[in-house]
Amino acid sequence: MRLLISGVLAALMMAAAAQASPKAAPVITYTIAPRLSGPDLAALEITVRFKADADGVTRLELPDQAMGRKGAWRNLSNLTVEGADSMVEDGPAHRLVRSRPGRRLILRYTLSGVLNREPSQSDSYPAEPWIASSWFYVDGPSAMVAVEGRDDVPVSVAWDDAWPKDFHLASNLEGGALTDPRAAVLIGGRDLRIVRAGPLRLAVRGNFAFADADLARSLETILRAERGFFGDAQQTPYLVTAQSLKTENGSTFSGTGKHQAFAMAVTPNLSLDEVRVLLAHEIFHTWNPSRLGKPVGPPGYWYSEGFTDFYAHRLMAREGQITPQAFVAAWNETLRAYGTSPAIAMPGEEAAAKFWTDPNADQLAYQRGALLAAIWDQRLRAAGASLDAVLDAQMALHERQPDLTIAKALLEAAKSQGLEVRADIEAHIDQGRPIRLPTDAFLPCATVTDVTTPVFDRGFEPKVDDKGTMTVADLREDSAAYRAGLRNGAVIVQRRKGGGGDATTPYELVVRDGDGPVRTLTFLPQGATTQRYQQLVLTPEAAAAPTLCAFRPNPSPPSL
Template identity: 30%
Template sequence: MLTMALAAAVSGQPAVAITLAPKPAARGQDRIATIDVTLRFDGVAAAAGEAVLGLPLVTSNVDTVATVITVQASDARGPLSLTTRDVVLPTGAARDADTGGPSRQWVASRAVAGRLTVRYTIPATASLPPRGPAPPFAFSDDGGGTSGAGHVFLLLPPGDAAYRATVDWNLSALPKGTRGASSYGVGRVMAPEPLTAGQLRMAYYMAGRGVGQWPVPARGFFAAWQGKPPFDAAGLMRWTGTLYDRYASFFGQKTPPPYGVFLRYNPINAGGGVGLYHSFVTTFGRSGGQGSDPGEIKFTLAHEMFHTFQPFIEEPAGLASSWFGEGLATFYQRRLPLRYGLIGPDDFVKDLNFHAGRYYTSAMATVPNAEVPTRFWADTRIRTLPYDRGMLYFADLDDRLRKASAGKRSLDDLMLAMLARQHGGRTTTNADWEAELRGALGEPAVADFRAFLGGTMPLPASDAFGPCFRRVAKPLRRYELGFDTAVLAEPKRIVRGLQAGSAAAAAGLRDGDEIVVPVPQDGIQGNQTQRLTLAVRREGRALSIDYLPRGETGQAWQWERVLGVSDKACAL
């Protein structure tokens, strides 16, 4: 009987079979130290001197395994010698992320003949991200399991070919009861459609005896978590599964593909998440700390799951168009759950005010969108603009559409029209969005959009979020780190540019201090009372410096409940 991968190859479709074999440091232990990776390719061709495989050196601010692995390869003619070279590849789009850039390639000593088999071993141990803020892509081996994204370890041929892919787990070295899951499902599974190398890397992998699962057995929607979250993980996943079904109905998918949710512990920036192929990953923290409130995590789940269904602007690629993908997801992360009765109005306005407060107090609120790609990882105030400013732009647009059409049209219509363009095989661009705006509201809407990209501050009307809420001005303090923000995105964080009179200076921080633990800022930037604690090394001494990273007070826009309006009238 042919394997799924071989069957695909016989049909003329290139294929890859991925087998992952986690290994403990000592036999019988739960803690996973390494993973043996075996890749079997059918339909891969490469001449002598051509690149057979490749992997970015850094992806979304995360170092990959490219520099720490030894690769063995063979084909129908026997062992295949590979040499490495480092290249800079053109930037491409992977939804809101970028692909390409500095990469390592493995070059064939001769032409590849027949099936290509590749073997290498990757470290599965936890490490703090040396470059600071980053999605949870790197492997982490806590909680009786390990997990990581294909972005950081999956060697694949260059080019745009699509592959039929199977994933299998060899768990024989681990204790009984160990599970293995990927974005495609639990255990041995086949991806539901041919995938390019970029798409194949957008999958998540998790294995271990400490991995929980809901439901058992896995159905179309499934979840896996590593360790023990400080909340009812199964209950939260039931809520998420219900929302997924509602999303599928909203987007007209009668039989949506399998979808996986992965949760794991994050000691640095708990509560955040990242969307991947038919799946997403979110992180939790310790009990009572950041990332321990399931109510807040629901918005992360709603946001990341929306990414799987929504349209994206594909040109310009990556972060230059993140205002669209992230702005839409931030807008709908509360709009749809409220519409479906899965959150209440108080939850809605709390989440809205977090994002509005973070934006309207930001010193970077009017930075042009063109500066986002180059400064995204260096400054939290830039990194949050696509989410917050994008959301407010879409909220204002939704309100204008509803009022101009007497309630017959909304942002839903324009968003779904963009999705139809994308599904029609078009490379969606800003020009497509302008065409939708022009057809709905005329040239003024196009001019407003271009001004938004230029940095103009969006300000939705007082009743833009429905009859339950009204806009009010409140005094809020501006986020102020107190030194050069780029320091926190560098592998070695040496303080420079300390601002005289800042809270950081008053707390005793000095230029030349080394910050030895990565510092999350995206969440704290929107929290007026949360203090920042820096673990510092100065002249060989360890210091802890704690302060409230706030500066001047200004008037910022927030929304509040309108008294006398029932909860039932709140959803739009």
């Protein structure tokens, strides 16, 4: 009996030891090395280490579609797999690797760039790799080969020791906390600047209208506010990559969310206030819609985009990152654009179908969702509650019922807080009836009023040729632009001010006639007729006490 007990204890101890020292989970590792031509960077050499599938046939997924562009695999060359018996094409974007089952394999390939100069505004974002002689900016979907069927296998990225000592490097996958390499962003350069603020790293190239440290501090505040809003861990590392774009016409902010990261390219004429709100919107997408309901594509963008816009402004005001004046100005731009939109009465089904092809339908999703969020929040605040409580309930509901669509999750979460939203959705989203804010929608921060202004009329049509040169076409002689001295055929070197359909903001154009010198023209882009829309007016109380625009919820709101 004593021997039996001893044997049982030994077995238990062995089992406990096995649990205490589990077998290391398989990891797919990516090593990024430089391909140099003398001192200059010519390409990236990427090495991927992984184990073959259990049946000995492993399928590789090459980069293909990235931000609307197809055929990213064309930028890959010299693909080899060490340890394989063979590798054959399975269509242009896939490879079949045959080997002994479970064998350790090493994939190597060269990644070439499509841009080897400083990027301009028309380049927008590295949907395909940007690799120049002294820097690179690479988005995962356009660069990283994935092993099919490994959705649950951790991925890590490491930098090879061959990088020159004066190259600074950053990636969001250095910690190995992800399972999809295409969620990576890679940036490096001899002039790359890396700034830290708490858990945030900012990796930036080029010049902007603000200091790196100021942007990093703002980003850390945004991250802390939004993680706090959703109850996420505050110390998880987060990377923001930023590349400046040479200004050509107006301003541009391009970017995309990654795993614990955001990658962007921006013209330097955007102010820190403008960039703050744009980043607050984009980073909020870390949780909306993924934590609030099952996405449904364009039919649900009024929620995922509109509510994100609403909370980007609210949380920035709440954290003191924008002034009450800037908060009101941002809302007034939304209200003006919505009130004068030719698509204001477009039914929801049509708007969703045209989201990717009609800019007015695209913006309608942002506008309608933000305005409805403001109306519903005002109703809840009048009863001592807040829209924040609806989102809290929606997150809890999504955890219990992950297959519930985002609209249905909103309906149920709102009802749990005593708010009925179905009729508003049917009227303003489905049927397209125009939305009007009540006069007290933003009290005590601002009042809502109606304004009448001249219609926006540029007076000409900008024409862009195959080389990207913009010229003046169809100029009307009765226009303010003509009276200011603009003529057909003039080259538009730069638009410094104006645009966006705002008739109250002067247009300022730098133009050149033929081979002549450049000159600057200013005019108000106003037509002969008028238009009417809603605007916010900051209250004197909020001007003196900015916290009135924070709309902080009550700690313990009463039931409705």
